[in-house]
Amino acid sequence: MHPPAAESPPGDATPEPEPQGGGWRKLLLLAAIVLAVALFFGFGLQRQLTLEGLQRAQGSLLAWRQAAPLQSALAYMGVYVVVTALSLPGAAVLTLAGGALFGLGLGTLLVSFASSAGALLAFLLARTLLRDLVQRRFGRQLAPIEAGVARDGVLYLLTLRLAPVFPFFLVNLLMALTPMRAGAFYLTSQIGMLPGTLVYVNAGTQLARLKGLGGILSPPLLLSFALLAAFPWLARAATSRWATWRLYRRWSRPRRFDRNLIVIGAGAAGLVTSYIAATVKARVTLIEAEAMGGDCLNTGCVPSKALIASARLAARMRRADRWGLEPVEPRLSVRQVFERVAAKVEAVAPHDSVERYEGLGVEVIRGHARLVDPWTVAITRADGELRLTSRAIVLATGAAPVLPDLPGTDQVPLLSSETIWTYLRTCPQERPRLVVLGGGPIGCELSQALAQLGLPVTLIQRSGRLLRREDADVAEDVRRALEADGVQVLTRTEVLGFAADGEGAARVLVEHEGQARTLACDAVLCALGRRARLQGYGLEELGIPTGATITTNAYLQTLYPNIYAAGDVAGPFQFTHTAAHQAWYAAVNALFGGVRRFRADYRVIPRTTFTDPEVATVGLTEAEAAAQQIPVEVTRFPLHELDRAIVESAERGFVKVLTAPGKDTILGATIVAEHAGELLAEVVLAMRWKLGLSRLFSTVHAYPTFSEANKYAAGVWKKARAPRRLLGWLERWFRWRRGGG
Template identity: 60%
Template sequence: MKQLALLVLILVAVGAFFAFDLDQSLTLDALKASQATFDAWYAARPALVIGVFFVGYVAVTALSLPGATIMTLAAGALFGLGVGTLVVSFASSIGATLAFLVSRFLLRDAVQRRFSARLATLNQGIEKDGAFYLFTLRLVPIFPFFVINLLMGLTPIKTFTFYWVSQIGMLAATLVFVNAGTQLARLDSLSSILSPALLGSFALLGVFPLLAKWVVNRIKARRVYADWPRPRRFDRNLVVIGAGSGGLVSAYLAAAVKAKVTLIEGQRMGGDCLNTGCVPSKALIRSARFLRQVRRAERLGVVGASAEVDFARIMGRVHRVIAEVEPHDSVERYTALGVEVIQGQARLVSPWSVAIDTPTGARTLTSRAIVIATGAAPIVPDIPGLDRVRHVTSEDLWSITEKPERLLVLGGGPIGCELAQAFAGIGCRVTQVARSGILPKEDADTIALIEAALREEGVRLLTHTRTLRCEVVDGEQRLVVTSWPSVHPLGAQLDERTNGAEDALPFDLLLCAIGRRARVTGFGLEALGIPLTAAGTIETNAYLQTRYPNILACGDVVGPHQFTHVAAHQAWSAAVNGLFLGIKRFKVDNRVIPRVTFTDPEVAQVGLTERQAQARGIAYEVTRYELHDLDRAITESAGHGFVKVLTPPGKDRILGACIVGEHAGELLAEFTLAMKHGLGLERILGTVHPYPTWSEAAKYAAGNWKRAHAPQTALVWLGRFHAWRRG
C-alpha cells in the first residue's frame, strides 16, 4: 500500500507538471525571455529566490522530469559561477538520491526477485566496486543522469555511497553548464554547449578512471611481486599441485593445448574421489542396494530369496572397483597424454617456483603459472576422549576388514547419510547422530523421505543431538550425547541447555562424517602471504586467481561446493586463465551446479531449494509430480519420491528442481541442461520422451505446470465453440 500510495503521488505530480505546461517554462527561449524578471527578483530577495530555486531543482531531479539542464543554465545566469555551481551541485545530488530511493522502494525487490540468478554477478560487482563504476558513469554526460539514478536504485549500492559519488562525479558537468549559463545571451541552442570537442573531452574524462584503475592494478601487481625475483625463463608453462579431479583436469587441458605442464601429487593419483570418496562409497552402496532388493524380493513376486553377507568380500570388491577405475587417473595415462607427473610433496617457494621433495631427492621447478588443487580432508571433531576409542573418517574407513557389528555415524550430511544407510544395508547395527537434522541444505519434504528411508533400513537416527564425550566403560566404547531443546531452533544461546539426560551410545566403530576442510597447510601459502577466507579456503577472485595473478586455485581447496564435478568445472577456468595470463581470462560460472546424495531414494537438486528461495525473498511457485504415478516406476515397484520444480509465479522459467527417487541423479541432467541454457518447462513438455522410461517424469512435471496455468477463460470459449460445431 505504501508503494502504491507513493506511485500515485508521483504520477499526480508528473501529471500536474505537464498539465500546467511547466515544461514549456523550462526551455532555452523561455529562460532568455524571463532572465530580466528573475534578475530583479534575485536582487530584491536573494535568499528566497535561492531557496525556491533549490527546492524546484530537487523536485525536477527527484521526479526525473525534463528541465534539469535548463535549470542548471539558469543557475549560472542568475547566481554566477560560484553560487550557481554550489546550489546546483547540492540540489542535483539530493534530487538524484531521492530518485534513487524511489526506484529502490518501488522496483528493486521485484526486479531482484525476478532476475536474481542473472543479477547475482552484477550485485557482487556493485558491492565491491559500485562507487568506482558510478563515478565513471557520472563523468560522462552522454549517459542521461536520470537513467543512472533509476538503474542504480535497483542495485545493492549503499545510499550514502550513491550520494557522495554523485556529488563528486557530477561536478565537472555542473561546472560546464553553469559556466555556459553565465553566457546565456550568447547561447542559441543546447547543442552549442555539448560540442563534439566537449563530448570527446567528457568521454576521455570518463575513460580516465578506467585507465587509472588499470594502472593502479598494475602497480599493485608489481608491489605484490616486488620481493620476489622473476626468473628470466621458465621451466614450465604450468605446474599443478594435486592430482585429484581439479588437478587432473587442469593438467590434461594444459597438455591438450601443447603447454609444458608438470603435475605433482604427494599421495595417490586420483585424489580423494577415486581412493576414499566417490568410487569406494558408490561401490559399497551398490552392494547394499542389491541386499536391499533381495529383502524386498516379495514385492516382485519372488519368494524365499536370500543372500549371505561376506563383509571381507564386499570390501574386496570395493578395492577391485578402485583398481579398475585407477588406470583412468594413473601416472601412465597422463604421461602418455604429455603431462610430466612427479610423485612428491610440493611447496611454493616463490610466485614462480615450486620445491618438490621426492623419494629420489629434492628439486625445484619454475613456471609461468601454478594451479593449486590440493582438495580437502575429513574433519576430525574435537570430542573429549576421542583418542581412546576406535574411530575413522571417510578417508581411512576403507582399510577395515571386519564388519563392525555396531557402527556409530557422527554427522547428518550427505556422506553420513549415504554411509549410514549402506552399512545398515550390509547388516551393521547403525546409529546416526546429527547435531541438528540430516541434509541441512534440503527442503523439509526431502528430509522427511530420507529420514523414513534410513529408519526403514534399521538406522537409529538421533537428530538435534549434541555430543559430549567418548568413554570406555568395562571395555565397551561409548559416545555420550544429550539432546538439544526440541522446542527452540539451534543457536549459540542453547550451548548450556539440554532437553534430556545424558545417553550413552555403545559402538564398535565410530565413523566421523561431520564435513571436510580444505587442505591449505604444508604447501607454502603462508610464506607467500596468500590469504584464506573465513571458511578456511584459499581466497580467489572470480577468475580463481589468488593474491598473485599467476597462482590460481580450484576444487575443494577453493569451494564453495565440494563436489568432484565442480572441481573439474573450475579446473577449466584455472588452467586457461593461468596459461593465457595477460591475454584472455574467464570467470568461473557457479550459477547452475547440480548435486546428488546417493541414498535410497536418491536426492538430486539443482538451483534453488524452497528454503533458499524463502531466505532470499524470491517469489516462487511449486509444481510437483509424484513418482507413484509414473508407469515405469510402477512396473519396478519403485514408485516412491517426487519431482519438484520451482518457477517464478506465472512463468515456466526453472529456478530450481529437486528429484527424490530411484535414478534421481540421472533424471536431474535434463533440468540442469534446461537451466543452463534458459529453457523453460514448456520446452521440456514439447520434447518427446521414450515410453516407458524414468525420464518421462520430467515431462509429466512440466505437464502439471501447464495444467495449472491453462487459460481457463479461453477453454470455456473453446468448449462453447466445439458445442456449436456439433450442431
C-alpha cells in the same frame, strides 16, 4: 548452514507484507507525481524551458535577480530540484540559466547543489516506488549485478556522471534499483557532475550568442569528458599495479620460468587443470605426493558407489517378492564385497594414471610440493629436493576427513571415509558392528549400504534430522528408507566420548534426548565432513590468507594473482564435479588471464546423495527460498503415478520443482527417486540455458522412461495454471455443438 526446513515457513510463502498503509502511501506518492507532471505539461511550462524561451526572458529574469538576489537564488534552486527530481525536460536549459543569471562562480555553486539534490530525490522516489517490485520479479537475475554494484558501484556511477552523453535521469532510475547507499549516490553525483556543470554554466554566461544546445558540447570537449570518465578506472588500475608491486617486491622474480603452469595435487581439480593446460600446449607439471586420482578415485566416489551397487543388489534379493520372485537372504562375505570394491578402483585407476597423463603431455612428478616464493615450488622426493619455477601455480590439495576431538579416541578403532575400506577388507569379524557419526550425505550413504549388506549399523546425528541441506520432507523420506534397511537412526544425540570394553569391542558414550546411553560396537566411522588441506604447502610463509579454505577472488586467485586455488581446498563446494568445473576457470585464467579472465560461475550447481532412493537437488530448496524470502511456487509429481516406476516397483519418491510466481522459470528442483541423479540432469540443463517448464513439457520424452517424471511435473504446473474461465466457455460451446448448432 541453512536452518532446518521444519523451522521455516512453507516454500511457497511470499515475503512479509508491507506494514499497513505502506501500499496507500506509495499510491498517494505516485498520484502526486503524476499530478505534478500533468500540471507541468498542462500549463505548457515545457515551452518555457527552452533555449529560445530563456533568451526571450533573460532581461526580466536579470532584473528580478538584481531586485531580489536571495529570493531569486532560492526560487531558482527550488525549480531546478523539482525538474530534476521528476525527470522533467529542461534541466540543461536551467543550467544555462544559472550562468546567465548568477555568473560562473555562484551559478556553478547553485546548480551543483540543486542538481545533486534533485538527483537524490529522483533516486529516492524511484527506489520507493520500483525497487521492491523489481526485486520481487527479478531479484535472482539481478543478484550478480547487485554484487557488481556493491563492489564497483561508486566508480561506475562516477564514470556515468563524468560523461554528459548519458541521460542523467536514466542514471538516477537505474542506480535506485541497486543496493547503492543514498549518501554514496549523492556524494558521487556531486563530484561527478561538477565538470559538466562548469561547462554548461560557463556557456550560460554567453547566453545571447548561443545558437543551440548542441553547440555547447563540441567533439574535442566530448573527447575530454570521455577521458575524464575513464580517469577513475585508470586510477584504479594504477592503484592495483602499485599494490601488486608492493605485494611482490620482497620476492626475487625469475628472469625465465621452467614451466607455464605447476599444479599441486592430482585429484579431480588438479587432473582437469593439468589436462586443459596440456591440451593448449602449455608446459605443465603436476605434482602429487600420494595416489593419483585423489580422494574421489581411491577413497570416495568410486569405492563408495561400487559398495552401493553391491548393497543395492543384496537389498533387492531380500525383497524379491516386489518383483514376483522368491525372497532370499544373500550369502554375503563382507570381505569379498570389499575385494570387489578394490577391484573396481583398480579398473578405473588407469583413467587417472601417471602413464595416461604423461601421454597427454603432462609432466607428472611424485613428491610433496611446497611454495618457496610466488613462482617457485620445492618438491621433496625420495632422491632429494627439486625446485621448479612457473609463471602460474594452481593449488588443488583437496580435503581430508574431520575426526572428533573427544575423550577415548585412542581406545577405539576410529575410521573415516578414507580408512574404512582397508578395515572392512581385513577385520576379523564377519559382520562388524558400526556406529556412524554424522547424518550428512556420506554418513547416510555408507550407513544404508553397510546395513543392506547385513552389518549392524547405528547412525548418530547431533541435530533433529538428517541431510540438513535438504528440505524436511526429503530428509524424512531418507530416514524412513534407512530405518527400513535396518539402520538405527539416533537424532538429537551428542557424542560424549569413547571407551574400550576390555574384550576387543568399543563403546560410544552418548546423550540421547537428555538421557545418557552406551552403544556397543566394533568400530566407529566418522562422517563429520571434510576439512581443506592447508598445512605444509608454504601458505603461511607467503602470507596467503586462509579460513576454512584458501581465500580466493571470483577468478580463483589467491593473495598473489599468479597463484590460484581450485577444488575442495578453495570451496565453497566439496563435489568432484565442482572441482572439475573450477579447474577450467583456474587453468584458463592462469594461462590467459593477461588477455581475458573469467569469473567462476556457480549459478547452477547440482548435487546428489546416493541413498536408496537417491536425492538429487539443484538451485533453491523450499527451506532456502523461505530463509531468503524468495517467493516461489512449488509443483510436485509423485513417482507412484509414473508408469515406468510402477512396472519396476520403484514408486518411492517424487519430483519437486520451484518456480517464480506466475512464471515457468525454474528456481530449483529436488528429485527423490531411483536414478535421481540422472533425472536431474535435464533440469540442470534447463536451468543453465534458462528453459522454463513450458519448454520442458513440450519436449518429447521416450515412453516408458523415468525421465518422463520431469515432463509430468511440468504438466502438473501447466494444469494448475489452465485458463478456467476460457475452459468454462469452451465447455458451453462444445455442449452447443453437440446440440446440432
